[in-house]
Amino acid sequence: MAKTYDYLFKLLLIGDSGVGKTSILFRFSEDAFNISFISTIGIDFKIRTIDLDGKKVKLQIWDTAGQERFRTITTAYYRGSMGIMLVYDVTNEKSFENIKNWIRNIEENASADVEKMILGNKCDLDSKRQVSKERGEQLAIEYQIKFVETSAKDSLNVEYAFFTLARDIKAKMEKKQEASNPAPRTGGHQLRANEQQRKPTSWLSRCSLL
Amino acid sequence: MSSSSVDEITEQTKDLFTQDGVLLKAAMGRMVQDLNSIGMLCIVQNGDGTKCIEWRPNDLITIDSDTQDQEWAVVNTIGRRQRTLSGNMTSDYATARARIIKIPLEDLKTFRVTRNNQQMQFSTKPGVWQTTFYFQHGNAEIFVAYLKNHVKTAKTRHDRNTYVVVEPNIETQVLNRSFAELDIFTENTTDVVWNLVSNFKQRPYETTMEAFSKLTDIVYYGNEGMNGKRDVSEEVADLLTKSMSALEDSTTVTRTGEYEVVSVKPTLPPRPCIPRGTPLSTEKWEGLQDTEGRVTEVEGVKQLIFRGGVAHSIRQSVWKYLLDYYPWRMTHSELRSLQRKRTEEYFSMKLQWRSMTDGQEARFSEYRDRKSLVEKDVNRTDRTHPFFAGDNNPNLIVLQDILMTYVMYNFDLGYVQGMSDILAPLLLLMGNEVDSFWCFVGFMDKIASNFDMDQAGMKHQLLQLQQLLLFASPELAQHLQQKDSGNMYFCFRWLLVWFKREFSHRDIMRLWEVLWTGLPCSNFHLLVCVAILDAEKDIFISKDYGFTEILKHVNDLSMCLDVDRILSSAEGIYHQVVSAPHLTDQIRIILGIPPLNTTTSTSSDEATTSQSVQQANGTGDGSAEAAERDMEEDTLEYDGIQIKIVTKTVWALLA
Ligand SMILES: Nc1nc2c(ncn2[C@@H]2O[C@H](COP(=O)(O)OP(=O)(O)OP(=O)(O)O)[C@@H](O)[C@H]2O)c(=O)[nH]1
Ligand SMILES: [Mg+2]
Numbered sequence: 131m132a133k134t135y136d137y138l139f140k141l142l143l144i145g146d147s148g149v150g151k152t153s154i155l156f157r158f159s160e161d162a163f164n165i166s167f168i169s170t171i172g173i174d175f176k177i178r179t180i181d182l183d184g185k186k187v188k189l190q191i192w193d194t195a196g197q198e199r200f201r202t203i204t205t206a207y208y209r210g211s212m213g214i215m216l217v218y219d220v221t222n223e224k225s226f227e228n229i230k231n232w233i234r235n236i237e238e239n240a241s242a243d244v245e246k247m248i249l250g251n252k253c254d255l256d257s258k259r260q261v262s263k264e265r266g267e268q269l270a271i272e273y274q275i276k277f278v279e280t281s282a283k284d285s286l287n288v289e290y291a292f293f294t295l296a297r298d299i300k301a302k303m304e305k306k307q308e309a310s311n312p313a314p315r316t317g318g319h320q321l322r323a324n325e326q327q328r329k330p331t332s333w334l335s336r337c338s339l340l
Numbered sequence: 341m342s343s344s345s346v347d348e349i350t351e352q353t354k355d356l357f358t359q360d361g362v363l364l365k366a367a368m369g370r371m372v373q374d375l376n377s378i379g380m381l382c383i384v385q386n387g388d389g390t391k392c393i394e395w396r397p398n399d400l401i402t403i404d405s406d407t408q409d410q411e412w413a414v415v416n417t418i419g420r421r422q423r424t425l426s427g428n429m430t431s432d433y434a435t436a437r438a439r440i441i442k443i444p445l446e447d448l449k450t451f452r453v454t455r456n457n458q459q460m461q462f463s464t465k466p467g468v469w470q471t472t473f474y475f476q477h478g479n480a481e482i483f484v485a486y487l488k489n490h491v492k493t494a495k496t497r498h499d500r501n502t503y504v505v506v507e508p509n510i511e512t513q514v515l516n517r518s519f520a521e522l523d524i525f526t527e528n529t530t531d532v533v534w535n536l537v538s539n540f541k542q543r544p545y546e547t548t549m550e551a552f553s554k555l556t557d558i559v560y561y562g563n564e565g566m567n568g569k570r571d572v573s574e575e576v577a578d579l580l581t582k583s584m585s586a587l588e589d590s591t592t593v594t595r596t597g598e599y600e601v602v603s604v605k606p607t608l609p610p611r612p613c614i615p616r617g618t619p620l621s622t623e624k625w626e627g628l629q630d631t632e633g634r635v636t637e638v639e640g641v642k643q644l645i646f647r648g649g650v651a652h653s654i655r656q657s658v659w660k661y662l663l664d665y666y667p668w669r670m671t672h673s674e675l676r677s678l679q680r681k682r683t684e685e686y687f688s689m690k691l692q693w694r695s696m697t698d699g700q701e702a703r704f705s706e707y708r709d710r711k712s713l714v715e716k717d718v719n720r721t722d723r724t725h726p727f728f729a730g731d732n733n734p735n736l737i738v739l740q741d742i743l744m745t746y747v748m749y750n751f752d753l754g755y756v757q758g759m760s761d762i763l764a765p766l767l768l769l770m771g772n773e774v775d776s777f778w779c780f781v782g783f784m785d786k787i788a789s790n791f792d793m794d795q796a797g798m799k800h801q802l803l804q805l806q807q808l809l810l811f812a813s814p815e816l817a818q819h820l821q822q823k824d825s826g827n828m829y830f831c832f833r834w835l836l837v838w839f840k841r842e843f844s845h846r847d848i849m850r851l852w853e854v855l856w857t858g859l860p861c862s863n864f865h866l867l868v869c870v871a872i873l874d875a876e877k878d879i880f881i882s883k884d885y886g887f888t889e890i891l892k893h894v895n896d897l898s899m900c901l902d903v904d905r906i907l908s909s910a911e912g913i914y915h916q917v918v919s920a921p922h923l924t925d926q927i928r929i930i931l932g933i934p935p936l937n938t939t940t941s942t943s944s945d946e947a948t949t950s951q952s953v954q955q956a957n958g959t960g961d962g963s964a965e966a967a968e969r970d971m972e973e974d975t976l977e978y979d980g981i982q983i984k985i986v987t988k989t990v991w992a993l994l995a
Contacts, residue, residue, distance in 0.1 A: 148716035166723035172832040174895050197757045202795050
């Protein structure tokens, strides 16, 4: 069967329970919102294929349970992730403080070169806000990670966030390919094929060609 | 190349034990092309008496052809074998020899056995596993048993699968002692033979290998180590004859040319199709109580519920018993006073958190954390069901109150996601805060380990599930293992909340009440998992589903499962498993069946197992329950199937 995409990226949503990971994913994959969405037990993923600078990029987005207790199980699924969304809830101080722990968790369980992004979700709930946008930005600068406030409910910045993360992964990947093969680019396909052969276990091998 | 060399002497080696079909999975500093190639794992004695573990790739074995490429090669290698390398060594052969992996036993520090006993790793340096092997045929059990005859080991406390070598090379020490350690022929010899034969019937393959491995030493060392004991050759001969004839009974032997290919393919007896019964009705339920309300036939009630569940009209009452809120043998009036007591108890616990001031709460972060988790989940629990739907639904407040009170009841456990899923159907049925709470407590007691802080309970169950699946549906288990899904994590949701997310409200009530009976064995819920997976086996295998597809497929089964069909096949699988001739102690323990002590089999064990062996060789249809016939007096026949039942009264009700 012919593949209907140029790249396959595996992404991961992590963050405390109730910050809105499933809602963000639901917004991105179905463009819908459900106030009484069920909590996530275990792990699941959704797929959406996007168009990125003329390439079809299939995003396989994994959604995990947020409660700390389940971390030993959920981290098993970090493997092979190319991008991670770290989500906190702007109306919940604790979830913001925990971002640091989640970053440590990534460092221990995901590949070192994984792309990251911090999302401050539920920014529609301004009256209940506990974490200012400035503090979010500050944290992002500290870790040198991109940051954006989102609302799954009002569909604010959700598309932007996923497109940004996907674009960063794609750029990083293409840069690596050039670095690994300094010969003039005659065709990207050739280069990618080489790369795949050379490093069969790297995350690059997960990118599939048309 | 014709002159002899020193090599000839140093290469005078003897294979003490060989195991074929061993895949090299990982090795430090190895060429990639050697990885994943098949070979033979051996324990070898060198010319100078030292020993080592050797792995030889298969293409090399063909050159070195005095070892037949078969699992039973040990038979041929009992005697002394000599390899003359310097004679006609080709360059191919030289490169091939370079690919041999050698681990001197003197250097061996630790080894471990993982992946359902199929993977073995060795280390000569603390902290690194230098080599990893995968046993394609059978498992590493025999190899380990044999290795333990050559090195003295101790299991590490933190990891039951890891062995630390405490004394390398037993046999280089005093031989007498080594024989004591071998633990054979030091006891009364006839007992040894008898035990071996009886073991043999349960585990023909392993026992024979063990026997052979021990005999190897006898043959090699002669009677040196016997220290004046009488000649054992008679017993040995006897043992061998018995083993071999029993072996022929339970295995297929194909003669091809000069050597025998012996393959042991243990198969399960056919799966009986056991129909589900009708639910426990009001009349039957009342008939099973005495005039004062005591339930007289507890086991019988459980049998009936296991068979067909509970009629909805009496669920509210029956569940309180099943969930250990009401003791079965209490009278109506005793129950009334119990209820009063429990009501008071509940409200005093509820008061504890209700009376907490904002200031207290602000200084009590552990409480605050639990409370916020509860709040988040209450808003996300079964909101599509009319009982919990809509804004400001008062039932949500009750749900929250019960969960908060449970936090006070068991503060250490606190609130864990999934608990609201467990509570919702109870509240829906009971419609009463106090009753729901105590039923919830009873349910939580049954599954508390699911919510362990370190998830040890969940991991343990996932492992047990893996072991059960490997026994009951080996083909599927192997597929999952190949697809990196052997850890069964994709069943996490099923196990955590006992399938709550997989079935409709109506069906989950049926499933839970059946599982609460604890029949027909421990961990029946794991057999339910096996039944669901086994039904999907063909899809997984024919479509060659990988890691992600397996997870997706399993998640998507939610709300597409037929509860009665699954219960029926889970019961069928149970009968298949327990009457399998090769049933292992590992599986027995999971199912709560007393393990057979392999060294001190009693005569009744003997009788049962020999019966099982016969069954396996018989035509095999319908005889699955025959093994149980003698064990249970009250075994009755139901549609041609033997079912254990407690009393005739219950049987009459069931009919
Ligand atoms: N107002 C508002 N509510 C949101 C938003 N995103 C999520 N929520 C609500 O927050 C609650 C939790 O959202 P989920 O998406 O289930 O949270 P989660 O991070 O997936 O939580 P776990 O599965 O428990 O790890 C739900 O009740 C959502 O309706 C948002 O952008 N705005
Ligand atoms: Mg979620």
